[in-house]
Amino acid sequence: MEYSTICRRSFAEITEKKSRFLAQAIPVESEETVREALEEIRKTYWDARHHVFAYRVGVQTVTERFSDDGEPARTAGLPILNVIKGANVQNTLIVVTRYFGGTLLGTGGLVRAYTHSAKAALEEARIMKKATYVRYTLSMSYPFLGKLQYGLTEAGYEIEAIEYEDLVSMQVLVREPDTPRFEHVVSELSDGKIQPLESGRELAAKVDSQWVFFPFPKD
Structure with a gap:
């Protein structure tokens, strides 16, 4: 959508x-x-x-x-x-x-x-574009962090959040039609060692450089 x-x-x-x-x-x-x-x-x-x-x-x-x-x-x-x-x-x-x-x-x-x-x-x-995004969680060891951050940014993806614990947990919002490409990019950057896990879907838009989330319409 x-x-x-x-x-x-x-x-x-x-x-x-x-x-x-x-x-x-x-x-x-x-x-x-x-x-x-x-x-x-x-x-x-x-x-x-x-x-x-x-x-x-x-x-x-x-x-x-x-x-x-x-x-x-x-x-x-x-x-x-x-x-x-x-x-x-x-x-x-x-x-x-x-x-x-x-x-x-x-x-x-x-x-x-x-x-x-x-x-x-x-x-x-002002006009905004609402779209369905898939939220992915990427769990990785610290040596992968720099390469994934740089590679995903260069590929046009925006990292929503990063949590630093024993492993790094990275949240990425990906437009629904672009999910196959995203999964391929992650596989290439990590030599197949990181599996993107889908953790939800959102109707969202970027307004003044901030994510805004909306309920899905009933129709």
């Missing part, structure tokens, strides 16, 4: 001919959480004219929807959905609340304004 989504909820605002566009990108896990987020925003900005939105929800099966919420057809919600699809993110909702400034923007102006505000919110939210 591997897919891109946003790291956090974000906010961005742009102004176009005195109309204010308040954009929020929100991580969501289901259409129920989409409805909850929309209800919250409508209550917060109860006096706004439009709450335009689009979302993509799901991992194995993705549901896409959008709403122009009273704007001319396909000038608002669809451009937001196109931003989400263009970034190839899932489990993501973008809502753009508009306060009308008194000047009509025209269809082209609306498309540009909603596109720019959605992009600004998405940029603030």
Whole structure:
């Protein structure tokens, strides 16, 4: 499993001919959480004219929807959905609340304004790639440590942790599709003397150089 989504909820605002566009990108896990987020925003900005939105929800099966919420057809919600699809993110909702400034923007102006505000919110939210990783434990005597550390790093693997006791215990997270290659690299580096032991699977992403772990989605 591997897919891109946003790291956090974000906010961005742009102004176009005195109309204010308040954009929020929100991580969501289901259409129920989409409805909850929309209800919250409508209550917060109860006096706004439009709450335009689009979302993509799901991992194995993705549901896409959008709403122009009273704007001319396909000038608002669809451009937001196109931003989400263009970034190839899932489990993501973008809502753009508009306060009308008194000047009509025209269809082209609306498309540009909603596109720019959605992009600004998405940029603030930042994108991460979630993937299934296999956690391997490598137990070895101390003479193997330096060679394994260097060799695995050179091969593109990141060592999660090392514990020093009578034997060295090394934890390595490996993307699921790459496990055969990893096992081969370990065998080559240790002359077949170290056997990688699978100790679990994680849905994880690297955010600001730190591992973040997530529950596996239900779908």
